[in-house]
Amino acid sequence: MSHLDHYANQTETFLAGIDQAIHNLQTQVPIHCKEGCGKCCENPNVESTVLEVIPLARHLVTTGQADAIYEAVTTATRPQCVLYAADPSVPGNGRCTQYHHRPMICRLFGFSVSKDKAGNGRLASCPLVLEASGVSPDSVVFDSTEGLPVYSESWMALTGIHPEWATQRYPINQAIRLAIEKVALADQLKTS
Numbered sequence: 711m712s713h714l715d716h717y718a719n720q721t722e723t724f725l726a727g728i729d730q731a732i733h734n735l736q737t738q739v740p741i742h743c744k745e746g747c748g749k750c751c752e753n754p755n756v757e758s759t760v761l762e763v764i765p766l767a768r769h770l771v772t773t774g775q776a777d778a779i780y781e782a783v784t785t786a787t788r789p790q791c792v793l794y795a796a797d798p799s800v801p802g803n804g805r806c807t808q809y810h811h812r813p814m815i816c817r818l819f820g821f822s823v824s825k826d827k828a829g830n831g832r833l834a835s836c837p838l839v840l841e842a843s844g845v846s847p848d849s850v851v852f853d854s855t856e857g858l859p860v861y862s863e864s865w866m867a868l869t870g871i872h873p874e875w876a877t878q879r880y881p882i883n884q885a886i887r888l889a890i891e892k893v894a895l896a897d898q899l900k901t902s
């Protein structure tokens with residue numbers, strides 16, 4: 711197994727853990743996105759580390775989609791994520807075309823917990839999620855954050871997998887480009 715596969719596997723497992731923690735959160739507070747909403751992906755300032763998108767890049771390479779996505783990220787004239795497919799009939803609606811492989815930041819946005827000074831967990835959510843779910847963040851306090859997606863702790867844990875690739879954040883399209891380059895290089899080394 712290459713070093714890259716090792717980090718990709720570890721990150722995949724880590725992202726599955728994030729999903730489980732979000733599920734745990736949703737069993738305590740039934741928050742959900744507004745039906746069809748893609749507002750967060752339309753934000754021009756989405757940033758990701760390279761490590762978070764290494765599993766995505768490996769998936770793109772192994773499924774033969776990497777060349778097209780690489781072309782898209784290198785020629786994009788808008789900062790919005792190239793993986794986002796807007797719904798042309800409903801402004802603000804759309805979907806991630808690589809939803810199952812999306813980075814940590816996209817998973818945690820709207821579905822994470824922060825710790826207050828007393829150490830209690832507080833809901834860190836998106837206003838549209840709160841509105842759609844009918845939840846007031848001030849009404850939610852977690853005595854224990856065990857098993858919940860604590861934003862700062864998730865970042866720390868990601869850094870533990872690969873300190874360099876998990877520290878620097880890049881605009882989303884740049885992070886995807888760098889990750890595809892790393893996976894493609896590792897593939898070349900495997901076959902040379």
Ligand code: SF4
Nearest residue numbers: 751791793794806816
């Ligand atoms: S990776 Fe997917 S979820 Fe994240 S910004 Fe891009 S389209 Fe949205």
